Structures are given as structure tokens and as C-alpha cells.
Amino acid sequence: MEIIQILIVIGVLCLLVKPLGTYIYHIFSNQPNRTDKWFGWIEKPIYKLAGIRNQSGMTWRKYAGSLVLTNIVLVAAGYLILRTQKVLPLNPNGIDNMEATLSFNTIISFMTNTNLQHYSGETGLSYFAQMAVIMMMMFTSAVTGIVVAIAFIRGLTSKGHSLGNFFTDFVKGHTRLLLPLALIVTLVLVGLKVPQTFDATITVQTVEGAEQQIAVGPVASLVSIKHLGTNGGGFFGVNSAHPFENPSPLTNVIEILSMWCIPASLTYTYGRFAKNQRQGWVIFSAMMLLFLVFLSAVFFSEKAGNPLLNSMGVESAQGSMEGKEVRFGIAQSALFTAVTTAATTGTVNNMHDTLTPLGGMVPLVEMMLNTVFGGDGVGLVNMLMYAILAVFLAGLMVGRTPEFLGRKIESREMKLIAVAILAHPLIILGPTALALMTDLGRSAITNPGFHGISQVLYEYTSSAANNGSGFEGLADNTPFWNITTGIVMLLGRYVSIIALLGVAGSLVRKQWVPETIGTFRTDNMLFTGIVIGTVLIIGALTFLPVLVLGPVAEYLTLR
Known part of the structure; x- marks a missing residue:
């Protein structure tokens, strides 16, 4: 029975590879398709606000330079938030500012898509820091990795001097891929009893008569992108072993498929670009x-x-x-x-x-x-x-x-x-x-x-x-x-x-x-x-x- 459980999950993954890989190909193929109609209206104001007027292809040096500079800006903004979270909004539990070396480690960890945690999420970060730094970087770091793969595939399969435009790829990776998928998975997890709230820590009385503090927060939205983006940082210190992050075998399977589907499907995307x-x-x-x-x-x-x-x-x-x-x-x-x-x-x-x-x-x-x-x-x-x-x-x-x-x-x-x-x-x-x-x-x-x-x-x-x-x-x-x-x-x-x-x-x-x-x-x-x-x-x-x-x-x- 246990082996059958495993085989079913692997079978479902294999069924997802072709449709998701094809969808990712259409997002980044730079050929007119339905995703332009679905998401173009969202992207145009983003390009305008960011001042992205030239969407022509880039050499590998310009592509890499744009990627690194974008990541540096995000690191600086995130580090500042971690060091000042005590005075920022959405901190109902009064969590203090993060220590300097721990802030350095945390911001590097999430920007590099590592999400190594030397802190416990429910006691080390305010709700604002969880969303504005941790969840933000779970999206941006994941998209950074995805667009690198797309640029590399273009280098192997296309002719010319361009690997594509980093900023266009970066925006599309968010608007057309991770945000829609994260929204769907978040709603499913909320329906399966994963918390999603801005309420402060709940105080309850135990059977013995003592008081216990139960941490809650915007858990479901973080859990969805941490898996889809192959990030991994938990809202709670014990991560997906916590019953609020992963309450049942069904949510466990959803989380496994979420972190597995994009890396597996990119192989099919590669085949589409290679026309073989x-x-x-x-x-x-x-x-x-x-x-x-x-x-x-x-x-x-x-x-x-x-x-x-x-x-x-x-x-x-x-x-x-x-x-x-x-x-x-x-x-x-x-x-x-x-x-x-x-x-x-x-x-x-x-x-x-x-x-x-x-x-x-x-x-x-x-x-x-x-x-x-x-x-x-x-x-x-x-x-x-x-x-x-x-x-x-x-x-x-x-x-x-x-x-x-x-x-x-x-x-x-x-x-x-x-x-x-x-x-x-x-x-x-x-x-x-x-x-x-x-x-x-x-x-x-x-x-x-x-x-x-x-x-x-x-x-x-x-x-x-x-x-x-x-x-x-x-x-x-x-x-x-x-x-x-x-x-x-x-x-x-x-x-x-x-x-x-x-x-x-x-x-x-x-x-x-x-x-x-x-x-x-x-x-x-x-x-x-x-x-x-x-x-x-x-x-x-x-x-x-x-x-x-x-x-x-x-x-x-x-x-």
C-alpha cells in the first residue's frame, strides 16, 4: 500500500509534465499566443511603471548584469525591512528587529532561493516581514532561476546574439506563471484547513489549566509559493511538519507536487524549444x-x-x-x-x-x-x-x-x-x-x-x-x-x-x-x-x- 501511494504521486507528476511544460513554453516563446491576451493588460502598466521601454534581446553579459543588479536592489530593500521590522506595520506580536548577522544570512538565503533558516519563523519575523521580504523573495528568486533556464535554452536552440530580455522574462515569470499557480494552491490549502489570517497569536487554556500561545498568520499563501518556487522556508520553525502548514496526507501530496512540477515540466519546455x-x-x-x-x-x-x-x-x-x-x-x-x-x-x-x-x-x-x-x-x-x-x-x-x-x-x-x-x-x-x-x-x-x-x-x-x-x-x-x-x-x-x-x-x-x-x-x-x-x-x-x-x-x- 505504501509503495502504491508513492507510485500514484509519481504518476500524477508525469501527467502534469506535458501540459505545464507546454504552458511555460508559450509564456517565454515570444510568439503571439493566448497568454498575451490573458495577462498583457497586467504587464503593460508594470513595464510603464518600471520604465521598461526597450524590450529587445540582450547579450549574455547584459542579461547576467541585469539579473545581478535586480537581485542586489531586492537584497538591500529586504535587509532594511528585517532590521526595522519592530517599528513597521503588521507586527501584532511586537517582534523585535532581527540581529545584523542573522539578517545578512536570512536575506542572502531567500534571495538565492536557499531559504536556510537560522531563526524560527513564527517568533523571528513580523507578518509584514514574512510577506514583504520572505514571500516577495520566494517569488523573485524562483523567477530568477526560471528565466536563467529559459535564457540557457535559448542559447542552445536559437540563432543570433540574444538570450532574450531579462526584464520581460522576469515580469512574465511572475504574472503568467507563479502568481496564478500560487493563487490556486493557496485557495486549495485554505480549503484544507491551512490558516490564512492577520490575527495575532491566539491564547488558549490547556486541559491542565495553563495558558498556551498558538501562532497563526498568513500561512497558506507562504506555503504555496515556498513549494511552487522550490524555496522551502517555513512560516513555522518545524516547517511542513507543523500541522498548520501541512495538516493531512492530502496537503502533503499537494505540497510534494507543487515543488516538483515546475522543475520536471521545464524538461518538456526544453524539448519544445529544441523542436525535438x-x-x-x-x-x-x-x-x-x-x-x-x-x-x-x-x-x-x-x-x-x-x-x-x-x-x-x-x-x-x-x-x-x-x-x-x-x-x-x-x-x-x-x-x-x-x-x-x-x-x-x-x-x-x-x-x-x-x-x-x-x-x-x-x-x-x-x-x-x-x-x-x-x-x-x-x-x-x-x-x-x-x-x-x-x-x-x-x-x-x-x-x-x-x-x-x-x-x-x-x-x-x-x-x-x-x-x-x-x-x-x-x-x-x-x-x-x-x-x-x-x-x-x-x-x-x-x-x-x-x-x-x-x-x-x-x-x-x-x-x-x-x-x-x-x-x-x-x-x-x-x-x-x-x-x-x-x-x-x-x-x-x-x-x-x-x-x-x-x-x-x-x-x-x-x-x-x-x-x-x-x-x-x-x-x-x-x-x-x-x-x-x-x-x-x-x-x-x-x-x-x-x-x-x-x-x-x-x-x-x-x-
């Missing part, structure tokens, strides 16, 4: 096959139970339920864990710190690879990066200049791809080593031994992959952790974005090469296997040693 739908299905198949392997690992590991309790003869027919909600059980907890780290969302419905050693290794590995669907936009771009690398390696093996979608892959593209690939493990392993070497880092570890190494490794992996989930046993709200993870989140977001936009800008200017009998095919199952192999080989070479020191060693000691 098999190209999109190759990427989708590679992602799904990797996902199924990781999902199986976490499900069967948690189903087998806690190794320590098993060795004591404790009944474990339900599996390892420590840190999990009874209303979800093993199946929906394992699926949520696999999806939230595959799609780099970071929301959690169970505590990853209490997963079994091999179960806890699954979210770690998914974030390290950062290609198993990935976050909105960036996951597709990362997988296409590995596809280009796979073509390059295959070309070297047969002594032929590699080509991808009719464009020759040469040294400039490979240098930029090397930067993106090498930056990811560097900003994970370097800070992890620093934290384990210093008292400032080690003092936050709450579990000694191998699990403590996993706690530190998970924090920096989550930051670099812009995921945001954590092994919540780590005491991470200190200046050391706020600053170091903030820097890692910045590098993890923008180094790869800028490098891969450079790849797209280089490819879009190249002459198209006609396909011949010697052209290496990239639209069949053989290429799917080659892409998966490339991802796993690069991942193993860079991360296997540190995994052996953490979750693998912990697993072996418990055997």
Missing part, C-alpha cells in the same frame, strides 16, 4: 531514473528501522518513525525527503537529523549532485551542463569535435563548465573543513562522532545547493555560521548562473552545423545512460571520500 521532444524526454528520464534510485534507498532504509533499536530487539514493524509525523508515515515522509532535496526546495515534513545513516545520506547526495530535477530552472541548467560535458567526453573518445544541438562544443564552453562544476564541491568541502578545524564551528555540533561530521557537511551542502534544509541538531544561529553559510549561498547561486549564461552566450553566436551520419545522437536512451554515468562519476570523484567519513562510517559503526 525526445531531447526533453532524455533529460527527464535521466533525472527520474536517478530520483527513483535515491527514493528507493531512503524508503527501504527507513522502513528497515533504526539499527540501534533493532539490535535491542525493539519492535520496528512501522519502520524508523523517530522524527516523523504519524499522519504521514514512512512512505510520505521518505517521498517528501527525496523530493525536497531533489528539487532543492528544502522544506521538510520530518527531521532529517533523525534519519537512519543511509536514509540521511540520500538528501546529502541529491544536493551534492544538484541535478536530480533541481530547483526551478537551475536544476535543468545543471543537467544540461552535464549533457554538454557528456557529449564532449564522448567526442574525445571517438576523435571527433563534439556537437550539441548543432553547435560545436569547444574550449571556451568547457572552461566555463569546468568553473561551474569545480566551484560546487569547493564551496562545500572547504568551509566544512574550516568548521571542523575551528572551535567556532565545532561548538555548534550537538552529536559527537561521525554524525557530527554529517551535520556540518549537510549545512554547507544545503547552502551550496541552494536547498535550505538542515540536520536540525546543529546550533547554527551564531555569527560564524550566519556569515560562512551566507557566503556559500552567494557563491553557490551566482558563480554557476553567470558561468552557464556565458556558455549560452557563446553557443548562441555559433554557426549551426548540419547533422550527418557521424553526428553523436543526444535524443536516445544510450545518451540518457551516458548522462547519468557522467553525473555519477563526477559526483563520486568529488564527494565519495567525505561521505565515507560521515554517513557511511556511521552506518558501519551501527551494524
Whole structure:
């Protein structure tokens, strides 16, 4: 029965890929279609108010520059609100201003689509800050990732010198995609008993006669965009394990599909742009096959139970339920864990710190690879990066200049791809080593031994992959952790974005090469296997040693 639950959710996702992917294609194709009639009346005054008169295409440098400058402005405005929220409106609970280093970490976290939280949402932020900063950045950071994917796809599939217009894409991503979807999901969640109110904290009397404060607020609207935007920051400190954020198995499935649908559907959008739908299905198949392997690992590991309790003869027919909600059980907890780290969302419905050693290794590995669907936009771009690398390696093996979608892959593209690939493990392993070497880092570890190494490794992996989930046993709200993870989140977001936009800008200017009998095919199952192999080989070479020191060693000691 549990496996059937999982298969039904996966089946529903597969049914959503084509219609949603087609809709996203029409939004960004820049060809006249019905979405112009539906949303053009909203966008025209936005363009006028923002002073956007020139909507012509941009070079990759101008596109990247516009993206970075827009994000800087949003960061500055958000930081100011966090530092002054005490005197701003919609603060019925009188929450104080956020501390400086925590404000730095929080604003970077949400602008980079990471949503790592070193604070508890219901006690650390006013309603105004939750909406004007957190929810605002959940939209803008998600759209930033989506338009990067669209620009990259244009670079691979179109001819000329333009990747499109960033500001036009940015507005369309909000008005035509995320806002309508978020409105629909919000209304559904409200109908399923998720709170949506501006009322202050509710005071109730318990059975014992004591008073208890129950936090409420505009929860449903935040929950909808945190999943659709693969953001993950919770309104409450325990995130989607909280019964107000995620009250039932049905809301759990809705939240899983919400964070999974856009990253999965973008593969179909890619196929539409390439005018060869098999190209999109190759990427989708590679992602799904990797996902199924990781999902199986976490499900069967948690189903087998806690190794320590098993060795004591404790009944474990339900599996390892420590840190999990009874209303979800093993199946929906394992699926949520696999999806939230595959799609780099970071929301959690169970505590990853209490997963079994091999179960806890699954979210770690998914974030390290950062290609198993990935976050909105960036996951597709990362997988296409590995596809280009796979073509390059295959070309070297047969002594032929590699080509991808009719464009020759040469040294400039490979240098930029090397930067993106090498930056990811560097900003994970370097800070992890620093934290384990210093008292400032080690003092936050709450579990000694191998699990403590996993706690530190998970924090920096989550930051670099812009995921945001954590092994919540780590005491991470200190200046050391706020600053170091903030820097890692910045590098993890923008180094790869800028490098891969450079790849797209280089490819879009190249002459198209006609396909011949010697052209290496990239639209069949053989290429799917080659892409998966490339991802796993690069991942193993860079991360296997540190995994052996953490979750693998912990697993072996418990055997």
C-alpha cells in the first residue's frame, strides 16, 4: 500500500509534465499566443511603471548584469525591512528587529532561493516581514532561476546574439506563471484547513489549566509559493511538519507536487524549444531514473528501522518513525525527503537529523549532485551542463569535435563548465573543513562522532545547493555560521548562473552545423545512460571520500 501511494504521486507528476511544460513554453516563446491576451493588460502598466521601454534581446553579459543588479536592489530593500521590522506595520506580536548577522544570512538565503533558516519563523519575523521580504523573495528568486533556464535554452536552440530580455522574462515569470499557480494552491490549502489570517497569536487554556500561545498568520499563501518556487522556508520553525502548514496526507501530496512540477515540466519546455521532444524526454528520464534510485534507498532504509533499536530487539514493524509525523508515515515522509532535496526546495515534513545513516545520506547526495530535477530552472541548467560535458567526453573518445544541438562544443564552453562544476564541491568541502578545524564551528555540533561530521557537511551542502534544509541538531544561529553559510549561498547561486549564461552566450553566436551520419545522437536512451554515468562519476570523484567519513562510517559503526 505504501509503495502504491508513492507510485500514484509519481504518476500524477508525469501527467502534469506535458501540459505545464507546454504552458511555460508559450509564456517565454515570444510568439503571439493566448497568454498575451490573458495577462498583457497586467504587464503593460508594470513595464510603464518600471520604465521598461526597450524590450529587445540582450547579450549574455547584459542579461547576467541585469539579473545581478535586480537581485542586489531586492537584497538591500529586504535587509532594511528585517532590521526595522519592530517599528513597521503588521507586527501584532511586537517582534523585535532581527540581529545584523542573522539578517545578512536570512536575506542572502531567500534571495538565492536557499531559504536556510537560522531563526524560527513564527517568533523571528513580523507578518509584514514574512510577506514583504520572505514571500516577495520566494517569488523573485524562483523567477530568477526560471528565466536563467529559459535564457540557457535559448542559447542552445536559437540563432543570433540574444538570450532574450531579462526584464520581460522576469515580469512574465511572475504574472503568467507563479502568481496564478500560487493563487490556486493557496485557495486549495485554505480549503484544507491551512490558516490564512492577520490575527495575532491566539491564547488558549490547556486541559491542565495553563495558558498556551498558538501562532497563526498568513500561512497558506507562504506555503504555496515556498513549494511552487522550490524555496522551502517555513512560516513555522518545524516547517511542513507543523500541522498548520501541512495538516493531512492530502496537503502533503499537494505540497510534494507543487515543488516538483515546475522543475520536471521545464524538461518538456526544453524539448519544445529544441523542436525535438525526445531531447526533453532524455533529460527527464535521466533525472527520474536517478530520483527513483535515491527514493528507493531512503524508503527501504527507513522502513528497515533504526539499527540501534533493532539490535535491542525493539519492535520496528512501522519502520524508523523517530522524527516523523504519524499522519504521514514512512512512505510520505521518505517521498517528501527525496523530493525536497531533489528539487532543492528544502522544506521538510520530518527531521532529517533523525534519519537512519543511509536514509540521511540520500538528501546529502541529491544536493551534492544538484541535478536530480533541481530547483526551478537551475536544476535543468545543471543537467544540461552535464549533457554538454557528456557529449564532449564522448567526442574525445571517438576523435571527433563534439556537437550539441548543432553547435560545436569547444574550449571556451568547457572552461566555463569546468568553473561551474569545480566551484560546487569547493564551496562545500572547504568551509566544512574550516568548521571542523575551528572551535567556532565545532561548538555548534550537538552529536559527537561521525554524525557530527554529517551535520556540518549537510549545512554547507544545503547552502551550496541552494536547498535550505538542515540536520536540525546543529546550533547554527551564531555569527560564524550566519556569515560562512551566507557566503556559500552567494557563491553557490551566482558563480554557476553567470558561468552557464556565458556558455549560452557563446553557443548562441555559433554557426549551426548540419547533422550527418557521424553526428553523436543526444535524443536516445544510450545518451540518457551516458548522462547519468557522467553525473555519477563526477559526483563520486568529488564527494565519495567525505561521505565515507560521515554517513557511511556511521552506518558501519551501527551494524
